[in-house]
Amino acid sequence: MTGSARTTSDDRGVGGRRSGRAALATEAYVAHRNLLFTVAYEMLGSAADAEDVLQETWLRWATVDLDAVRDQRAYLVRITTRQALDRLRALGRRKETYVGPWLPEPLLTAPDVATDIELAEHVSMAMLLVLETLAPIERAVFVLREVFALDYEEIAEAVERTPAAVRQLAYRARAHVAARRPRGTASPADTRTAVTAFQRAVTTGDLQPLLDVLAPDVVFLGDGGGLARAALAPVVGADAVAAVLAAGLGNLRARAMELVQVNGYPGLVLRLDGQIDTVLAVHLDDGLITGLYSVRNPQKLSGLRRSTTLRR
Template sequence: MGGDPGVSDDPVRRETAAGATAAFEAHRRLLFGVAYDMLGSVADAEDCVQETWIRWARADRSNIREPRGYLVRVVANVALDRLRDARARRESYVGPWLPEPLLTAPDAAERVERAEAVSYALLVVLETLGPVERAVFVLREVFGLPYAEIAEILGRSAAGVRQVAHRAREHVRARRPRFSADPAGQRRLTERFLAACRDGDVAGLTELLAEDVVVVTDGGGRARAALRPVAGLDRAVRFLAGLGAMYAGARAEVASLNGGPGLVLYPGGAPAVSGVPLAAAVVEAAGGRITRVLVVRNPDKLHMLRHVPSGTAPVPRDAPGGSTTPLT
């Protein structure tokens, strides 16, 4: 992050700028989390964090007693403005719009806890909320901010925020998937799903999928994908078996996406040179059967999942873990 704009060589001003940078960096991960959970886009979230830094660097910080509260207020409002614009743009999006998945590290307890609070499935549900409802839900239910603080951030009364929070919770509760499997069971189900798709195993897919399963694919007009959800067991089985043939020669990894098991498919070759993935997928399940399959193929949403050499970080959270399963 760059220094405070306009800072001279004066030692006092340099010290002030260094303090401002340190205060900002201490809360960067929090700011990214707020923006990402509100927007479902890594690129947009990073833009919001950058805009927050610019405003922080230019602000008169002498009267700011609590940097965390100030920074969260700024990033939430920046994200809210961007979310309103994004919803208008998404009306012309080609096919279904899915959030951009994030790689998370299963061995980082604090980060996994955050990621599980907003699983990929929940991010999809949050897309059905209005901008203000989503902001209130994220700030209250995910980050635990008091109603009074949220009211100050959004310029509303605390009573009004409570009402919005209640509506948002009821909306999410009615649509939030309820997984019956524990994390290990969910991972095993994901691995079985990968094997069945890889082998074009119609019988195996039929056993894994629920009767009312829905497959949603996001290509955004940039990659081949179904323009409408594929609903029903028979259609989904045929579609997924076809995907296995399409990705013959690719390499698939079971990785932690937004705190839960997911699949990332890379072009064939050595991991260090595989580049941007071909696709990422997450499955939702209930009663031991897969009820929804979410597939992201838009390359604009896959850059941050690129395979990187050990020791480097592909995203603002952690580098991927997980096993590797060749598709060939």
């Protein structure tokens, strides 16, 4: 009887310690969750896949001996990076059969993202499309170094390479991105002006104010994923983009439009019968629209119920 009572007491002690460790693990994970989501989203360009990566990160983190962890933030970033790399390689195979242009899954971002100019630029549609042209390992190194300012030793642990190899990967990735990145960073105010011109053109039927801010080499990309009507190839040049916009004016007018923050910059959400039908983002260079990005794939719009907080 006495032995039985002593065993129960011991069990309570073990259970209490486990409960305490679980609480500490949860507290650390929650404290860094927005950062981890931002790492995963930057690497994947997909909020849904980033959330899946965070689930995997939590499952692995919950089994870690916290006493052996020197830097919880770095350890969590390491887990997230490795999971995101695995998923990024799988996504590459999926994109090979994607119908039409692929665009990142848009985020409705919290207002404070726009105040971090560097972060807003890195999560913009234009920059995420540039990152898509990197190899998975290069993308991981670029994101961890350029966006989150991790040192080479930390990155080396996350991507399972030597610091010397990481330096070479970072150099190559920077050069690759520099050759392809958007020419300039537009201010939120200029972007808002361009988005408002689009909104006014749809509302009034007068396209001229919008055409006045289209760059000669503007590119329009529409992502329907084979599930919604969209251009199956990039539309290039002001005249061609103007023709597409003019042809779709009637359909656009039937949709309610709301000015929102999309990936750190002003953009538009278009609703049909109360449901999100399209998210429109733009990129500007020297005050002119060089990129118009229309996401209509319903699988990429289902999570747009609230704004997302991103952190570095």
